[in-house]
Amino acid sequence: MIDAANSVWQISHLDLIIRMVLAVILGGLIGLEREWNNHAAGFRTHILVCLGSATIMLLSEYGFSDFVNEANVRIDPSRLAAQVVSGIGFLGAGAILRNGNVIKGLTTAASVWLVAAIGLSVGAGFITGALVCTFLVLISLYVLNKFEKHIIRHRRTHEVEITINEHPGFLSSLSARFGEQGIQVIHLKMMPESASSPFVGKVGELPVMHLVFSLRCPKHEKLIAAYEQICALDIVVSMEASNFVFHKQVA
Known part of the structure; x- marks a missing residue:
C-alpha cells in the first residue's frame, strides 16, 4: 500500500x-x-x-x-x-x-x-x-x-450452592426435586456453615448446613425449574448458582 x-x-x-x-x-x-x-x-x-x-x-x-x-x-x-x-x-x-x-x-x-x-x-x-x-x-x-x-451439552456440569435449615429428610427433599426434572447429581459436598456467613449457627432453632451440588443436565430450562422448586421449600435459607441467586429473609 x-x-x-x-x-x-x-x-x-x-x-x-x-x-x-x-x-x-x-x-x-x-x-x-x-x-x-x-x-x-x-x-x-x-x-x-x-x-x-x-x-x-x-x-x-x-x-x-x-x-x-x-x-x-x-x-x-x-x-x-x-x-x-x-x-x-x-x-x-x-x-x-x-x-x-x-x-x-x-x-x-x-x-x-x-x-x-x-x-x-x-x-x-x-x-x-x-x-x-x-x-x-x-x-x-x-x-x-x-x-x-x-x-458438550450432555457433558457439562453445573454447580449450585444451597444453605438450608438442617431438618430430617432434607437431602431426600432436595434430591427429589432434581430427580423430577431428570437432573443427575454427580457430586455432593456437605459442611456446616462457616463463621463468615450471615446464616452462621442457627436459624431459629435449627442448625444451618451448607451443600454444594455438582449437577448434569442438558437443558437449562430443567435446571431453572428445579431451582425454583427448591427455593420454594421452607428448609432453604439461600441458594446460589450461575445466573441464579436467591435469598430468603430470615427472622
Missing part, C-alpha cells in the same frame, strides 16, 4: 487513513459479536483496542522517519508492538470474572488480545493476515460456539 516512489519509512496520508479505518471495521466486527452476547468487553472496547494498536504500530513504523538518517539512531519498528502485546493483558484481566468455581470472561479476554494483534497487523500493512485472522476469530466466536454447546 506504500507508494514505491517513497522510502520504506514513509506512508501517504491516504494509506494512513485506510489502515486506521480498516482497524476500526475489523475490531468492530469482533466487538459486535461480544456486544450481542452481553459480554464485558463489547463493541466500542474492541474498536478502541484495535485502533489503538494500529496507531501504535503506525507510530512505530513511520512516526520516527525523520530520525532514520541520524548516525546514532537505530529504528526498530517491532519495539512498540512488543509492548502492546505484553501490555494488553491488563484489559483482558479486567474481563475475567469468578463466581465460586465458575470462571467467566476468558474468551472475551482472548478476543481483546487478538484484536490488539489485528490492529498491529493492520498498522504494519499486513492486511491479508489481519483479514484472515478476523474471519477466523468470528468463525470461532459464533459458529464454533454453537458447535461446542451442541457437542
Whole structure:
C-alpha cells in the first residue's frame, strides 16, 4: 500500500487513513459479536483496542522517519508492538470474572488480545493476515460456539450452592426435586456453615448446613425449574448458582 516512489519509512496520508479505518471495521466486527452476547468487553472496547494498536504500530513504523538518517539512531519498528502485546493483558484481566468455581470472561479476554494483534497487523500493512485472522476469530466466536454447546451439552456440569435449615429428610427433599426434572447429581459436598456467613449457627432453632451440588443436565430450562422448586421449600435459607441467586429473609 506504500507508494514505491517513497522510502520504506514513509506512508501517504491516504494509506494512513485506510489502515486506521480498516482497524476500526475489523475490531468492530469482533466487538459486535461480544456486544450481542452481553459480554464485558463489547463493541466500542474492541474498536478502541484495535485502533489503538494500529496507531501504535503506525507510530512505530513511520512516526520516527525523520530520525532514520541520524548516525546514532537505530529504528526498530517491532519495539512498540512488543509492548502492546505484553501490555494488553491488563484489559483482558479486567474481563475475567469468578463466581465460586465458575470462571467467566476468558474468551472475551482472548478476543481483546487478538484484536490488539489485528490492529498491529493492520498498522504494519499486513492486511491479508489481519483479514484472515478476523474471519477466523468470528468463525470461532459464533459458529464454533454453537458447535461446542451442541457437542458438550450432555457433558457439562453445573454447580449450585444451597444453605438450608438442617431438618430430617432434607437431602431426600432436595434430591427429589432434581430427580423430577431428570437432573443427575454427580457430586455432593456437605459442611456446616462457616463463621463468615450471615446464616452462621442457627436459624431459629435449627442448625444451618451448607451443600454444594455438582449437577448434569442438558437443558437449562430443567435446571431453572428445579431451582425454583427448591427455593420454594421452607428448609432453604439461600441458594446460589450461575445466573441464579436467591435469598430468603430470615427472622
